[in-house]
Amino acid sequence: xxxxxxxxxxxxxxxxxxxxxxxxxxxxxxxxxxxxxxxxxxxxxxxxxxxxxxxxxxxxxxxxxxxxxxxx
Amino acid sequence: xxxxxxxxxxxxxxxxxxxxxxxxxxxxxxxxxxxxxxxxxxxxxxxxxxxxxxxxxxxxxxxxxxxxxxxxxxxxxxxxxxxxxxxxxxxxxxxxxxxxxxxxxxxxxxxxxxxxxxxxxxxxxxxxxxxxxxxxxxxxxxxxxxxxxxxxxxxxxxxxxxxxxxxxxxxxxxxxxxxxxxxxxxxxxxxxxxxxxxxxxxxxxxxxxxxxxxxxxxxxxxxxxxxxxxxxxxxxxxxxxxxxxxxxxxxxxxxxxxxxxxxxxxxxxxxxxxxxxxxxxxxxxxxxxxxxxxxxxxxxxxxxxxxxxxxxxxxxxxxxxxxxxxxxxxxxxxxxxxxxxxxxxxxxxxxxxxxxxxxxxxxxxxxxxxxxxxxxxxxxxxxxxxxxxxxxxxxxxxxxxxxxxxxxxxxxxxxxxxxxxxxxxxxxxxxxxxxxxxxxxxxxxxxxxxxxxxxxxxxxxxxxxxxxxxxxxxxxxxxxxxxxxxxxxxxxxxxxxxxxxxxxxxxxxxxxxxxxxxxxxxxxxxxxxxxxxxxxxxxxxxxxxxxxxxxxxxxxxxxxxxxxxxxxxxxxxxxxxxxxxxxxxxxxxxxxxxxxxxxxxxxxxxxxxxxxxxxxxxxxxxxxxxxxxxxxxxxxxxxxxxxxxxxxxxxxxxxxxxxxxxxxxxxxxxxxxxxxxxxx
Numbered sequence: 052x053x054x055x056x057x058x059x060x061x062x063x064x065x066x067x068x069x070x071x072x073x074x075x076x077x078x079x080x081x082x083x084x085x086x087x088x089x090x091x092x093x094x095x096x097x098x099x100x101x102x103x104x105x106x107x108x109x110x111x112x113x114x115x116x117x118x119x120x121x122x123x
Numbered sequence: 124x125x126x127x128x129x130x131x132x133x134x135x136x137x138x139x140x141x142x143x144x145x146x147x148x149x150x151x152x153x154x155x156x157x158x159x160x161x162x163x164x165x166x167x168x169x170x171x172x173x174x175x176x177x178x179x180x181x182x183x184x185x186x187x188x189x190x191x192x193x194x195x196x197x198x199x200x201x202x203x204x205x206x207x208x209x210x211x212x213x214x215x216x217x218x219x220x221x222x223x224x225x226x227x228x229x230x231x232x233x234x235x236x237x238x239x240x241x242x243x244x245x246x247x248x249x250x251x252x253x254x255x256x257x258x259x260x261x262x263x264x265x266x267x268x269x270x271x272x273x274x275x276x277x278x279x280x281x282x283x284x285x286x287x288x289x290x291x292x293x294x295x296x297x298x299x300x301x302x303x304x305x306x307x308x309x310x311x312x313x314x315x316x317x318x319x320x321x322x323x324x325x326x327x328x329x330x331x332x333x334x335x336x337x338x339x340x341x342x343x344x345x346x347x348x349x350x351x352x353x354x355x356x357x358x359x360x361x362x363x364x365x366x367x368x369x370x371x372x373x374x375x376x377x378x379x380x381x382x383x384x385x386x387x388x389x390x391x392x393x394x395x396x397x398x399x400x401x402x403x404x405x406x407x408x409x410x411x412x413x414x415x416x417x418x419x420x421x422x423x424x425x426x427x428x429x430x431x432x433x434x435x436x437x438x439x440x441x442x443x444x445x446x447x448x449x450x451x452x453x454x455x456x457x458x459x460x461x462x463x464x465x466x467x468x469x470x471x472x473x474x475x476x477x478x479x480x481x482x483x484x485x486x487x488x489x490x491x492x493x494x495x496x497x498x499x500x501x502x503x504x505x506x507x508x509x510x511x512x513x514x515x516x517x518x519x520x521x522x523x524x525x526x527x528x529x530x531x532x533x534x535x536x537x538x539x540x541x542x543x544x545x546x547x548x549x550x551x552x553x554x555x556x557x558x559x560x561x562x563x564x565x566x567x568x569x570x571x572x573x574x575x576x577x578x579x580x581x582x583x584x585x586x587x588x589x590x591x592x593x594x595x596x597x598x599x600x601x602x603x604x605x606x607x608x609x610x611x612x613x614x615x616x617x618x619x620x621x622x623x624x625x626x627x628x629x630x631x632x633x634x635x636x637x638x639x640x641x642x643x644x645x646x647x648x649x650x651x652x653x654x655x656x657x658x659x660x661x662x663x664x665x666x667x668x669x670x671x672x673x674x675x676x677x678x679x680x681x682x683x684x685x686x687x688x689x690x691x692x693x694x695x696x697x698x699x700x701x702x703x704x705x706x707x708x709x710x711x712x713x714x715x716x717x718x719x720x721x722x723x724x725x726x727x728x729x730x731x732x733x734x735x736x737x738x739x740x741x742x743x744x745x746x747x748x749x750x751x752x753x754x755x756x757x758x759x760x761x762x763x764x765x766x767x768x769x770x771x772x773x774x775x776x777x778x779x780x781x782x783x784x785x786x787x788x789x790x791x792x793x794x795x796x797x798x799x800x801x802x803x
Contacts, residue, residue: 062254067262070269071182078179082336090341091462097171097277097339 069115073108080107129169129281134583136274137167141579142572144270145608148263149568157608158260162267164599167275167586172283172338173227174275178268179337180230185264187231188217188238189257196243200250207505207520210243214501214524215494222490222532225483227333237525240501244521247509276339284340287331291352291456294324298359298452299395302445305367306392321360322683328353329481344459351478352459354672355452357679361708362445368789369438376431376797384435387415391446402457409450416443429769430797436778437785482673484680486651489532496640497527500633515625522629527637534648534688536641539593540634546597547630551623553578553598554606558614562607578602601626649688650747656681656703660710661743664735666717674714678707706742709790713738716783727767727780734760734787753791761788765798 055062081100090096140163148156166177191213199206217236221229242260246253298321332349370388373380380388391412416439421432451474458471466472501524508516530539557578565571582602586595605623607614656678659668668674682703717735720728737757745751761784768780788798 063258064262067258067265070265074182074269085343088463093341096341097280100339101273101277 065115066112069111070108073104073111076107076111077104130584130587132279133167133169133587134580136278137164137583137586138576138579139278140167140267140271140274141603142575143274144267146568147266147270151262151266153259153263153266154609155259155263157603157606158263159267159270160608161599161603162264163271163274164583164586164603165596166268166271167583169281169587170283170286170334171276171280172334172340175272175337175339176227176334177230178272180228181234182265182268184231184234185238185261187235189242189261191235191239192242192246192253193257195239196246196250196253203247203509204505206243206247207509208502210240211498211501211505211524213239214528215498218497218528218531219490219494222493223485223487225485227330233528237521237528240521240524244517244524247517280339282340283331283334283338284343287328287335287344287349288460290324290327290331291459294321294328294356295452295456297321297324298356299449302359302363302366302449303392303395305363305370306388306395320686321356322679323686325353325357325679326683328356329483342462345475347478348455348459348475350481351475352452352455353481353676354478355448355455355474357675358448359445359452360679360682361675361704361711362441362448364704365441365708365786366438366445368793369434369441372789372793373431373434373438376434378431381435383419384438387412387419388442390415391442394446395449402453405450405453409446412446413443416446429765430799433765433781433785433798434789437782437789440782441786482677482680484652484655484677484684486655489648489651493527493531493641496636497524497531499640500524500527500636503636504629504632515621515628518622518625519629519632522626523633523636526630526633531637531641536637537634540630540637542593543597544627544630544634546594546599547601548597548627549594550582550598550601550603551605551626554602555619555623557602558605558607558619559616562612562614565612575606649685652681652685652688653703653747654745656706657742657745657747660706660713661739661741663710664713664717664739664742666714666720666735668714669718671711671714675707675711678703678710682707705790709738709787710742712783712787712790716787719779719783722776723780724767724771724776727764727771730760730763730767731780734764738791758788758792758795761791762798 056065056068057063077100080103084090090099093099141160144159144163145156148159153159162181166174166181168174168177192210195209195213196206199209214236217232217239221232221236224232238260242253242256246256301321328349332346332353335343335346335349370380373384394408394412419435420439421435451470454468454471455474458467458475461467466475501520504516504520504523507513508520513519526540526543530536530543533539557574561574562571565574579602582595582598585591586599601623605619605626659674659678662668663674685703713735716731720731723731734757737754737760741753741757765781765784765788768777768784771777771780788795
């Protein structure tokens with residue numbers, strides 16, 4: 052079940068927060084990879100970035116799941 | 124044909140993103156999924172990096188705006204008019220900040236302002252829903268943004284980097300051609316006007332480089348390297364025009380341009396034509412030319428034809444700077460193209476490290492006026508709506524506020540709003556056809572997508588053409604918002620007519636208010652720009668802007684803003700624009716003189732200080748409407764300074780001082796007779 056988190060009385064779906072967080076993390080990670088020169092060995096960067104975003108979102112969901120309502 | 128193919132691809136991508144967003148929003152079970160659909164169209168842009176940066180700014184702005192609505196609405200819930208005032212103040216404040224920014228980042232503030240309106244105004248009648256609506260809006264926008272970023276970023280992306288490479292190559296080729304035009308005396312009438320296009324190119328480069336960190340190209344150039352290239356490019360315009368001016372002045376003297384200098388100019392010309400693009404021996408050939416120019420420099424003495432030698436000396440010195448600037452610009456271009464983040468040569472590394480931040484022209488007066496006009500529009504509309512209890516009033520007021528926010532800052536705001544309205548009306552008419560003739564027969568999502576495809580694809584292909592972008596934007600707002608993209612078909616003709624009337628009434632009203640409050644035409648904008656430039660020259664002459672980089676960037680930015688406005692205003696835009704360039708050179712030199720004052724001998728410092736004070740007074744007071752010539756006392760002051768420097772026994776100081784004073788005299792008094800020792 053998708054839980055909601057109350058921020059100043061506004062009930063925010065936790066998936067929304069996780070997505071925002073994952074987007075921010077992807078931005079940071081791609082910037083680092085860019086500086087390192089990782090993309091030079093990659094054929095098509097957008098797909099790699101997309102996959103990174105999905106990984107990160109999945110990871111965040113897994114990590115945060117124990118704190119969700121179903122675990123209680 | 125190529126452009127058409129691109130427009131078709133773009134339109135297909137927009138449609139795919141819209142349907143994706145709609146599908147996701149529906150699957151989650153959100154009400155008002157059309158917000159997500161509209162977002163995919165609003166963020167859609169041809170360049171992938173630009174879509175992603177707009178997406179980021181839109182997310183930030185939406186969250187900020189939703190937060191503002193959540194704070195404001197419950198606080199003023201009992202007094203609708205006060206609430207409307209608070210929301211309009213917030214919009215005005217955001218609008219003011221976004222106008223001062225002038226980079227793509229400004230979109231964040233714009234959106235923060237009108238998201239609060241979009242959430243807040245409908246909540247005036249139903250304040251209990253503000254929390255739900257806020258979070259709904261944030262979710263829908265995020266879905267739309269992610270869908271648009273996904274489709275535009277992943278499927279056949281056109282990268283900012285690619286466009287940047289193309290533009291840089293074109294700009295360098297132009298800049299080299301223009302510099303060559305200054306060296307050989309074959310000037311066409313159009314050259315001067317064309318050359319000011321460089322100022323516009325710089326503005327474009329700045330906008331493009333703002334998207335760079337968000338781009339999806341495999342190899343991204345550093346923004347700092349692009350800044351360094353901008354620094355070099357911005358020096359080219361003043362340098363080339365100085366060289367041109369000195370050649371003219373020398374040619375007008377009795378002896379003309381010396382033969383060896385003419386030969387050197389021809390060689391520099393040839394180097395710019397063929398040598399500069401060639402990477403292998405660029406440095407060696409540039410160094411040879413620099414050495415040659417240095418060897419030709421005369422040593423100005425008090426006796427003999429001083430003025431002529433000063434001109435020659437000034438010409439050669441500026442020529443050396445011009446050569447070095449062209450060389451550095453090409454080196455930086457290679458650095459930008461280089462796949463490695465490391466500097467390709469130590470010199471390039473130095474240039475990149477030195478790159479300053481770009482300062483832009485800001486007009487607080489116009490920003491405040493636009494903000495106040497928007498506040499006034501909303502307050503007038505709200506008074507009418509609340510007093511008459513018009514049930515569509517909230518929608519009308521919010522669209523009026525949004526229209527003011529989007530278009531109020533433009534010179535031709537009223538015209539833009541009219542275009543937007545035509546688009547909205549067309550969109551609503553199309554939507555009526557869909558909502559009452561086609562949609563009732565639609566039974567599932569696939570069929571809906573197929574039915575919507577023709578309309579949305581046509582709108583998308585119009586959106587791809589910059590000249591008609593506003594029209595398409597209007598029709599997106601008109602069509603998508605009213606066609607009834609909800610979970611179930613629930614269209615009601617009375618509601619449709621009411622809300623459409625509200626939408627059109629809001630746009631018409633904002634158009635009227637803009638005509639009422641923002642009547643300044645391009646003429647007054649030009650005058651404001653020119654005056655702001657003069658005040659900046661005065662500031663620098665007083666020693667107030669010692670750092671030349673940002674000052675120069677601001678002045679050039681103003682030239683870039685002036686160029687298109689003058690082009691539409693006058694038959695011959697050459698003259699006042701060239702003046703802006705002269706002002707730039709005067710201010711630049713005045714700043715250098717002012718910085719040099721500490722190192723001068725007392726008998727030199729006195730006339731120079733007087734001259735600078737006179738320049739500051741002249742530019743601080745001048746009025747663009749009367750355009751007075753510079754006072755004669757100023758020429759006298761310059762000539763006295765020249766005399767003082769000519770007697771200076773210290774060679775380096777004499778050289779530097781005379782160089783600056785020659786330029787100053789040529790720029791301020793191009794028609795004055797040659798300097799003579801008797802004036803001292």
